[in-house]
Amino acid sequence: MELAIRNVTKIFDGFTALDNISLNVRSGELIALLGPSGSGKTTLLRLIAGLDFLTSGQILFGDEDASAKSVQERNVGFVFQHYALFRHMTVLENVSFGLKIRPARSRPPAAEIRRRALELLDLVQLTGLENRYPNQLSGGQRQRVALARALCIEPRVLLLDEPFGALDAQVRRELRRWLREIHDATGHTSIFVTHDQEEALELADRVVVMNKGRLEQIGTPDEIYDNPVSPFVFSFIGESSSLPVKITNGQVWLQDRTIGLTEPNAPDGPATLFFRPHDIEIVDGCGGCIAGTVVASRRVAGTKHVEIEIGAEQHRVEIELPVEHPAATRSRIAFRPKKWKVFPASGEPLYHTAPAPAETHPATMLGRVAV
Template identity: 50%
Template sequence: MKIEVVDAVKRFGAFTALDGLNLTIAPGEMVALLGPSGCGKTTLLRVIAGLEYLDSGQLLLEGADATRAPVQERRVGFVFQHYALFGHMTLFENVAFGLRLKPRRERPNETTIRKRVMELLAMVQLEGLASRYPAQLSGGQRQRIAFARALAPEPKMLLLDEPFGALDARVRHDLRQWLRQMHALVPVTTLFVTHDQSEAVDVAERVVVMRQGGVEQSGTMEELQGNPASPFVADFMGGVNLFQGRVENGWTRIGDVVVEVAPPGKSCVESMPTVVCVRSHEWQIRRVPDGYRAWSTVVRHVRPQGSIVRLGLESLEGAGRFEVEMTREQYDPYGFESGETVFVRPKRVKIFADPPHDVAAAA
């Protein structure tokens, strides 16, 4: 099912949850909604499901106006963070619930229901537990039953609201892999809310970053990390250092450091504020200065993390504190220690102004 949200506005009193949001999801696409708390992710999900109605704007499902359509007409499966299973029903009855709730003219017979339920229990790898109750299952098993129940009526779209948020890290990881495999078998249009970037990376084909009720940027994780549309996206995706700069003599200055990259756009004027973005792994670091382009810094901490070593640096030229990430292979020949002076320079920077501009730092 194709989902189109057009100029969507939804308010709760004085709070604007959706502020002119536009989003299109292709049939069979798996999309993650990512963003900070209060950005409108869950509200958008509820609007698409029919649990909330827009104050203005439009919702189109397969090109038809569904802005005011009731829930039962939308063919939607919904999975919540806390399972919402019926504790007094067996797993079989939980999965069969949606099928038995269909209007009489659409309701399958008991033989068909049993076949459908057992197929779904097999798909979620719980076919031997049909007679058990939710309280007898682990959290991961309960969430798989929640997925099976949502899929039983053959929905046109599947909406997931923090589906793995109540589970421990290992179970979350396993269920992400399972969800991706399940989507390959049942390619229903799927939209899920998460605040976990690793979850979005593991599962989604496309990630939509939301901010203050709107879409800040949409794309693959590689696109969002490699070419962020704004300082907000760069910072939210993590693994990046942001520096407040200012245009000076045609370049950007951060404290006493001059970034030898032309500021973006002809509209940049002297003293105009800029934001300089450098990803943590895109630095060259040495014990001796590499010409006049090197930044003088002092190592504040060294944090080995498996195959990665993170160095906390503080600029001696007023650029502030930032982090450099090195592989073990890069770090071991140097063995940098806390308190020593080192010289760094960015390999690539992105300067935000009007319009955004992405260039490689001068060699």
């Protein structure tokens, strides 16, 4: 089932929770809605489900306008973080519930409901536990029952709101992989909410990054990570360092000196330079690089994270070095980003990749992602 969200706005008592969101979801796609707490993810999911109504805009299921339809008419499946199972019902009764409560004319025969529920329990690898009660299951098992329950009604769209949010990291990682496998096996169009970027990047076909009720960027995990279109996306996804800079005639200036980076299409004026801590090279001399004093260094797994203080204004950035690098506290160090982006303080973001310091590279203007 394809889904089209068109210019959706949701206002609660004068507070705009969703601001003109547009998004097309392809049939069979697994989409992650990713954003910090309060960015509007749950609100958008509830509007798609029909649990709440739009202030303006339209939601289409296929060619059909679903905006005014009820939850039942939309036939969506849900899994929520704290969507408790019915405690007084067994696992099997929980899974078959959605079909049992259907009106007689659309309800399958009891034997068929049982067959389908058992088949789903097999899919979520809970065969043998059908007569247990929810309090006899682990958290991960309960969420698998919740998923089987959501799938039992043969939903047109599957909606998951931080379904693994309450589980510990190890179980989360396992369930994440397993959810992707189930998704590939059943082919449901699915929308998955998370505030965990790792979960979104690992699981989704496309990621929708949300911030303050707005859609910041839509793209594949690679696009989002490699080509963030805004300072928010750059700093929200993955590790990042940033510095206030100035653009003059396409040259990037840090305080009173150039740093060997050019951005020919950037308008003159203040801007912010972003780079990933691991996308840098250490240089010897400093005729066009970033230099500073090491103020802290810590080992993180296989690398060393080094914090550097730069210039009189004492801006701090972090870079990543091999563990054997001798960067000692209070020593001077000079580096150059190998990939970076400059976002003018006002106006459109710029796109720039893999420059070689001696060459000039045409930078491409990238319009804000259409929302």
